[in-house]
Amino acid sequence: MKTESNLEKMFNAGHFAVTGELGPPKSANLETTLHHAEEMRNHVDAYNITDNQTAIVRTSSIGVAAHLIQRGMEPVVQMTCRDRNRICLQADLLGAVSFGARNFLCLQGDHGNFGNEGGCKNVYDLDSTQLIHTVKNMRDDGVFIGGDKLDHPLPKIFIGAVANPFADPFEYRALRLAKKIAAGTEFVQTQCIFDLDRFEKWMEQVRELGLHKKVKIMGGVTPIKSVGMARYMQNNVSGMIVPEELIQRIKGAEDKKKEGLKFAVETIQRLQEIEGVHGVHIMAIAWEEVVPEIVESAGLYPRPAVN
Amino acid sequence: MIVGERKPLAEIAELLEPFRKILVLGCGTCVTVCLAGGEKEAAETASALAMLRKKAGKDTEIDTHTMVRQCEYEFIDEEQDKLANYDAILSLACGVGVQTMTTRLPEKIIMPGLNTTFMGYPLEQGVWTENCLGCGDCELGLTMGICPIARCSKSMLNGPCGGSQDEKCEVSKDVDCAWHLIYERLSKVGMAGRMAVIQPPKNWATSHHGGPRTSVREDVRLENGK
Numbered sequence: 001m002k003t004e005s006n007l008e009k010m011f012n013a014g015h016f017a018v019t020g021e022l023g024p025p026k027s028a029n030l031e032t033t034l035h036h037a038e039e040m041r042n043h044v045d046a047y048n049i050t051d052n053q054t055a056i057v058r059t060s061s062i063g064v065a066a067h068l069i070q071r072g073m074e075p076v077v078q079m080t081c082r083d084r085n086r087i088c089l090q091a092d093l094l095g096a097v098s099f100g101a102r103n104f105l106c107l108q109g110d111h112g113n114f115g116n117e118g119g120c121k122n123v124y125d126l127d128s129t130q131l132i133h134t135v136k137n138m139r140d141d142g143v144f145i146g147g148d149k150l151d152h153p154l155p156k157i158f159i160g161a162v163a164n165p166f167a168d169p170f171e172y173r174a175l176r177l178a179k180k181i182a183a184g185t186e187f188v189q190t191q192c193i194f195d196l197d198r199f200e201k202w203m204e205q206v207r208e209l210g211l212h213k214k215v216k217i218m219g220g221v222t223p224i225k226s227v228g229m230a231r232y233m234q235n236n237v238s239g240m241i242v243p244e245e246l247i248q249r250i251k252g253a254e255d256k257k258k259e260g261l262k263f264a265v266e267t268i269q270r271l272q273e274i275e276g277v278h279g280v281h282i283m284a285i286a287w288e289e290v291v292p293e294i295v296e297s298a299g300l301y302p303r304p305a306v307n
Numbered sequence: 308m309i310v311g312e313r314k315p316l317a318e319i320a321e322l323l324e325p326f327r328k329i330l331v332l333g334c335g336t337c338v339t340v341c342l343a344g345g346e347k348e349a350a351e352t353a354s355a356l357a358m359l360r361k362k363a364g365k366d367t368e369i370d371t372h373t374m375v376r377q378c379e380y381e382f383i384d385e386e387q388d389k390l391a392n393y394d395a396i397l398s399l400a401c402g403v404g405v406q407t408m409t410t411r412l413p414e415k416i417i418m419p420g421l422n423t424t425f426m427g428y429p430l431e432q433g434v435w436t437e438n439c440l441g442c443g444d445c446e447l448g449l450t451m452g453i454c455p456i457a458r459c460s461k462s463m464l465n466g467p468c469g470g471s472q473d474e475k476c477e478v479s480k481d482v483d484c485a486w487h488l489i490y491e492r493l494s495k496v497g498m499a500g501r502m503a504v505i506q507p508p509k510n511w512a513t514s515h516h517g518g519p520r521t522s523v524r525e526d527v528r529l530e531n532g533k
Contacts, residue, residue, distance in 0.1 A: 081461075082461075086508060108461055108463065108468045108469070109461075110470070110477070111460050111461065111470070111477060111478050113478055114477075122460075122461065124461045124462045124463070125508070125511065126508050127461065127462075127463040127464055127465050128463075128465075128468070129464075129465035129466070129505060129506075130464070130465065130505075130506070130507065130508045133505060133507075134508070145508050162469060163469075164469030166472075167467065167468075167469045167470065167471050167472055168467075168471050168472050168473060168474065168484070168487060169467070169471075169487055169490050169491075172466070172467070172490055172502065175502060175503065176466050176467070178503065179465060179466065179502070179503055179505065182503075182505060183465075183505055191469060238470040238471075238472050238475075238476075238477035239468075239469045239470045239471065239472050239477065
């Protein structure tokens with residue numbers, strides 16, 4: 001089946017893909033979010049929209065995706081297992097496909113206790129691997145989890161997952177990716193990469209298993225805006241590794257923001273050299289306006305056209 | 308066993324506010340072992356409550372008693388006479404005991420004195436930990452004795468999430484990552500290959516998600532339910 005996903009076409013054409021992250025607001029006013037989307041319109045191939053990231057209530061990923069599609073932009077809809085059971089996940093997938101969404105990123109979701117609704121009921125009816133497999137079964141076999149058939153087949157949708165080379169047990173992390181691929185994953189985004197040595201070690205394992213030939217891997221890059229932000233991620237965010245020497249490098253720089261951007265660009269350039277890395281996902285959290293500059297400095301602009 | 312914690316005294320006092328003559332009723336089984344609702348705790352609770360009410364100038368009469376268990380009719384029936392003549396009974400049993408008492412003695416007011424916290428075991432003196440959710444479809448054979456449903460914060464069935472670091476769960480550095488433990492256990496017994504098998508969506512209907520459960524054993528049932 002021919003893909004309608006621009007992102008998938010970009011990979012298929014052998015280009016190094018670029019996506020940007022959009023975090024929906026804590027309101028129904030999407031002006032700022034859509035402004036950020038416009039700013040990077042010519043610099044990214046698709047926009048990844050977070051799904052109540054860190055368990056904070058925001059406009060839904062699907063809601064923002066609809067606005068992007070109206071504006072001719074391509075969304076990657078994040079779907080976490082935290083807030084919806086299998087009925088709602090399958091229903092939301094259908095709804096999003098109906099208005100043109102073609103890329104879905106299936107993930108577990110940060111635990112609900114972290115967010116601004118700490119007393120919530122965490123759903124976790126499915127886990128991320130099961131969600132990936134569910135989407136694949138709906139697309140390829142036209143069946144829901146319960147066994148009912150879809151009334152009409154789905155178009156070709158592009159199934160994504162996340163991978164975290166910085167989580168433990170480290171020696172299992174490439175095997176975990178293999179499992180997600182077996183479940184149906186076609187592209188992955190990684191956790192923010194600050195420790196390139198560990199990332200490269202993980203990629204070695206990925207290549208040993210031949211996974212880089214079965215899945216499109218996008219390295220996650222977050223520009224560091226300040227020493228405080230780096231320190232916060234180092235100490236408070238599970239599954240992240242921020243090396244001390246990187247913090248010292250930012251600390252020692254005269255222009256800390258510039259140094260943060262420089263490191264992000266260096267990371268992307270190094271990623272392009274690693275066999276099996278097919279793209280970059282830029283997560284400029286609360287700093288979206290720098291995405292065009294990063295993409296240009298990394299030599300990834302202009303974006304190639306595919307059809 | 309069932310683990311409980313006594314409710315804060317202020318909450319207990321509020322629950323019992325409308326009543327004068329009160330029986331604080333301990334339970335001799337699980338909650339005795341976890342030091343939450345046995346004979347000793349019943350005495351402590353009664354004296355603390357009496358003091359609080361006296362200070363508030365409330366006329367009050369508080370007795371204590373402890374039953375073998377409050378979760379079976381036969382034990383309740385045996386001790387009916389000791390439960391008579393109270394305006395309210397503060398049950399220090401788990402939620403199962405409180406409700407069995409209410410069902411058997413519908414004319415009485417039974418108030419809960421504990422929060423039933425979980426099914427688990429004592430990890431060390433004074434520390435209890437949860438390890439079973441009673442999901443109705445035990446997965447321990449799959450994971451060689453470590454429950455991913457109760458012990459993984461996200462009840463995952465296919466391996467650790469990206470928040471597992473240094474063997475700990477993303478929810479708290481005090482919580483072990485269940486999937487790290489499972490991975491190590493499977494590796495140790497030569498079954499690490501199981502990590503690669505995709506486990507399908509769980510049937511949660513056997514758990515509370517299917518509604519309140521009843522377990523029937525026809526082979527041991529008495530005729531006509533006698």
